[in-house]
Amino acid sequence: MNLHNGRLYWPETYTGIAQYPELEENISCDVLIVGGGMAGALCAHVLSQEKELDVVIIDRRQPGSGSSSANTGLLQFSSDKMLHELMEQKGEQDAVYFYQLCQNAMKDLHKIASELAEDPEFRSQNSLYFASSNEDVSKLVLEYEALRKHEFPVEYLEASDISSRFPFSKPAALVTSGDAEVNPYKFVQILLKEATTSGVRIYGQTPLIHKNKTVHGFTCESEKGTIEARYIIFATGYENDFLAAQLGADLNRSYAIVTEPLPSLKTWYNEWMIWETKRPYLYMRTTEDGRIVAGGLDEDKAKAPLNEGLIEERGERILQKIIEHFPALSPKLSHAWCATFGESHDGLPYIGEHPIRLGEYYCLGFGGNGTVYSMLGATIIKDLITKNSHPASRLFSMER
Numbered sequence: 001m002n003l004h005n006g007r008l009y010w011p012e013t014y015t016g017i018a019q020y021p022e023l024e025e026n027i028s029c030d031v032l033i034v035g036g037g038m039a040g041a042l043c044a045h046v047l048s049q050e051k052e053l054d055v056v057i058i059d060r061r062q063p064g065s066g067s068s069s070a071n072t073g074l075l076q077f078s079s080d081k082m083l084h085e086l087m088e089q090k091g092e093q094d095a096v097y098f099y100q101l102c103q104n105a106m107k108d109l110h111k112i113a114s115e116l117a118e119d120p121e122f123r124s125q126n127s128l129y130f131a132s133s134n135e136d137v138s139k140l141v142l143e144y145e146a147l148r149k150h151e152f153p154v155e156y157l158e159a160s161d162i163s164s165r166f167p168f169s170k171p172a173a174l175v176t177s178g179d180a181e182v183n184p185y186k187f188v189q190i191l192l193k194e195a196t197t198s199g200v201r202i203y204g205q206t207p208l209i210h211k212n213k214t215v216h217g218f219t220c221e222s223e224k225g226t227i228e229a230r231y232i233i234f235a236t237g238y239e240n241d242f243l244a245a246q247l248g249a250d251l252n253r254s255y256a257i258v259t260e261p262l263p264s265l266k267t268w269y270n271e272w273m274i275w276e277t278k279r280p281y282l283y284m285r286t287t288e289d290g291r292i293v294a295g296g297l298d299e300d301k302a303k304a305p306l307n308e309g310l311i312e313e314r315g316e317r318i319l320q321k322i323i324e325h326f327p328a329l330s331p332k333l334s335h336a337w338c339a340t341f342g343e344s345h346d347g348l349p350y351i352g353e354h355p356i357r358l359g360e361y362y363c364l365g366f367g368g369n370g371t372v373y374s375m376l377g378a379t380i381i382k383d384l385i386t387k388n389s390h391p392a393s394r395l396f397s398m399e400r
C-alpha cells in the first residue's frame, strides 16, 4: 500500500539521512520494533535509555518514509475530540486524565527535541482554534470552561480580539499554549540516528512477514533473516487495513500542501498554528523559512490517489482557503500530497499489550495528534515492558 502520493515537502528539507541496511542474517534482541516512523523512533529513543535493553527496529521501507514524512508537524495537547465531548463519552475523570497525558507527552517532546544533537525545527507555539460558524460558539464556550476548570492553558477570544490580530473574522476562538511545531521527517531521522549511537540496530527494506510465539518470546521472519525477540512492538502506522478494521478504526485520506516562501508573514499574528471546529477541519501553520503548511479536505477513502492532477487540484483548493484567510499574502503552491490517515472511533490511540498474545505491544497513534500519541505510547510501553504496568494503559486498550 502506498501511504502517500504526490510531492512531499519534508524529505527535501533534510539531507543528513542515514541509510539503513537490509537484514541479511539471523539476530536476537530484547525488543523488536516493527516500523521505523515517528512511533517506532520514539519507542526506540525511550527504550534506548534503558541500558539493559537491546533494541532492534525493522521497517519494510526506508525508516521514516511512511506517514511520518506526510505529517504536517502541528503538535498540540488538544485532541480532535474536544475535552468536554470526551467528558461526555468517557466520564470527566478519564477524559481529563487523557488530556493531562497528552500535555505531559507534549512536555516530553519538548525535552527530547531540545536534547538532540541536530535541530528538528521544533518551535514552541500557541494554537488558535476558531469557531467555524456562529453555531459552534457554544461548543467553544463549553470547551473553554472544561479546559479552565482543569487548569489547561487556554484563553477565550471574542470576535473583536480575533479581527484585531488577524485579517479574518471569526465569531470566537480559543488560544492554547504549550503546543509546538516540528519538521516531522527531520525529527524522525535525527531520533533514529541518535538511537543507533545508543546501540539500537536499524534495518530498512526488511518487512516482518511471519512471527511465531516461542517459550522465550518470538521468532520473527523477514525475507533474508530471522530475529529472536523477547518482546515485539508494532509501530506499523496506518499500513495494515486488516488490523485497523479489527480495532474498529477508520482509514481515510487527507491532503496537505506547502507554499513557496513568503516575503513576510506579518499579518499572521505571532505565527500561531490555526485550526477550526468544522469537521473535516482546515489547519495551517508556518515554517522557519516563511512557508505556509496547510491541510484538510479529508475523504472517506483509504488509498491516496495516484492521479497527480487530482492532488494538484485539491492542493489549489487548500491554497484558496489560505487566501480566504490571508488575502494579502498571495501564497503560491509549492508541494501538494495526499496520504492515508487513521482515526479510531473514540478519538483515542491504541497503545498497550495485546490482550491474548502477551509480549506483543502496539503503539498506534491513530488520530490527528499521531505524534503526541506516539510519544505517549512510547512511555507507556516502556513502563509495561520494564515495570509490567502503567496506570493509563486501560484507556487505550485494543479491546475497548
Ligand SMILES: Cc1cc2nc3c(=O)[nH]c(=O)nc-3n(C[C@H](O)[C@H](O)[C@H](O)COP(=O)(O)OP(=O)(O)OC[C@H]3O[C@@H](n4cnc5c(N)ncnc54)[C@H](O)[C@@H]3O)c2cc1C
Binding pocket: 003, 034, 035, 036, 037, 038, 039, 040, 058, 059, 060, 061, 062, 063, 064, 065, 066, 067, 068, 069, 070, 071, 072, 073, 074, 075, 206, 207, 208, 209, 235, 236, 237, 238, 239, 254, 255, 256, 295, 338, 339, 340, 341, 363, 364, 365, 366, 367, 368, 369, 370, 371, 372, 374
Ligand atoms: C496528511 C497528514 C497530516 C498529519 N499531520 C499531523 C500533525 O500535524 N500532527 C500530528 O501529530 N500527526 C499528524 N499526522 C499523523 C501522523 O503522521 C501519524 O500519526 C504518524 O506519523 C504515524 O507515525 P507511525 O510511526 O505510526 O507511522 P509511519 O510513519 O507510517 O511508520 C510506520 C512504519 O511501519 C512500517 N511497517 C508497516 N508494516 C510493516 C511490516 N510488516 N514490517 C516492517 N515494517 C512495517 C512502514 O513501512 C512505516 O515506515 C498526519 C498524518 C497525515 C497523513
